[in-house]
Amino acid sequence: MIVVGIDPGLTVSHASRVRLQGGSCVYGRQADLAGTFQGDPASLAAQLHAAGPADLILVEVARGAVASARDGDPVLHNNIVAGEILGHLRALGLPAVPVASGGNATAWAWRPSLGVKGNTHGVAAKDALTVSIVALRLTNPEAMPTGPRGGHCQHYWDAAGIALAGLDRLLASPDLPPLEAVNRxxxxxxxxxxxxxxxxxxxxxxxxxxxxxxxxxxxxx
Missing domain, CATH: 1.20.5 (Single alpha-helices involved in coiled-coils or other helix-helix interfaces)
Incomplete structure (x- = not known):
C-alpha cells in the first residue's frame, strides 16, 4: 500500500511517498519512505504520475478556525495552491483528496498520528523516517536543508506525517475503498x-x- 502526502507551498510544494510494510495493522504500522518530490503544482503532479500507482494522495489544506483567523496569512494562498495541485492530480486520474491540518471544521488533525501506534517502535520509526528524508535530500545539493525550521526537510517531514496519518486511516477501515476510508x-x-x-x-x-x-x-x- 502506498500513500502520498503533499505539503503545499507558495513557491514550491513538497511531497513524500510512503510505502506500508507487509503484515502491518493499525496497531503496529511500519512504513518506509519511498521517495520525495518538489515542484509547482503541474510539475509535482507529473512527477507523482511518473512515480507509479498510489492508493491515495493527500493534499494538506487549512480549514475552520485555522484559516478564518488568519485572513492576512499566506495559509489562504497555500490553500489556493492546494486546489491547483488537486486539479492537476485529478486530471491525471490520480486518487487525490484534501485533508485538514487542524481547526474546528474537522475532527482529523493529522499531526498527532505521526508516531507508530500500539508498539514500542514509534520514536525509532519516526527518527528513521527523518533520517531517510535527510539522506534523500543530501543527494540533491540544491535541496539541502536550510532555514530556521529545517527548510526542505521540514516540508518533507510534514508531507510524510500526512501520508502516515492516511495509512492509519486505511488500516483502520480495511473493508472500505481508500477514498471512502480516508473521509470516514x-x-x-x-x-x-x-x-x-x-x-x-x-x-x-x-x-x-x-x-x-x-x-x-x-x-x-
Whole structure:
C-alpha cells in the first residue's frame, strides 16, 4: 500500500511517498519512505504520475478556525495552491483528496498520528523516517536543508506525517475503498469534534456575557 502526502507551498510544494510494510495493522504500522518530490503544482503532479500507482494522495489544506483567523496569512494562498495541485492530480486520474491540518471544521488533525501506534517502535520509526528524508535530500545539493525550521526537510517531514496519518486511516477501515476510508469519521472523532465545538460556543457566550475578558480565547492570563 502506498500513500502520498503533499505539503503545499507558495513557491514550491513538497511531497513524500510512503510505502506500508507487509503484515502491518493499525496497531503496529511500519512504513518506509519511498521517495520525495518538489515542484509547482503541474510539475509535482507529473512527477507523482511518473512515480507509479498510489492508493491515495493527500493534499494538506487549512480549514475552520485555522484559516478564518488568519485572513492576512499566506495559509489562504497555500490553500489556493492546494486546489491547483488537486486539479492537476485529478486530471491525471490520480486518487487525490484534501485533508485538514487542524481547526474546528474537522475532527482529523493529522499531526498527532505521526508516531507508530500500539508498539514500542514509534520514536525509532519516526527518527528513521527523518533520517531517510535527510539522506534523500543530501543527494540533491540544491535541496539541502536550510532555514530556521529545517527548510526542505521540514516540508518533507510534514508531507510524510500526512501520508502516515492516511495509512492509519486505511488500516483502520480495511473493508472500505481508500477514498471512502480516508473521509470516514469514527464515533470517537465525532464526539471529540462536537466537544470542541461546544467548548468554543461556551467560550463565546461567556465573553459576550462579560464573564471572560475579551481576547483571551477563553483562558485567563
Amino acid at each position: 469519521v469514527s464515533g470517537l472523532e465525532a464526539h471529540k469534534l462536537e466537544r470542541r465545538r461546544a467548548t468554543k460556543r461556551a467560550s463565546k457566550q461567556a465573553r459576550a456575557a462579560g464573564l471572560i475578558p475579551g481576547g483571551t480565547n477563553g483562558r485567563h492570563r
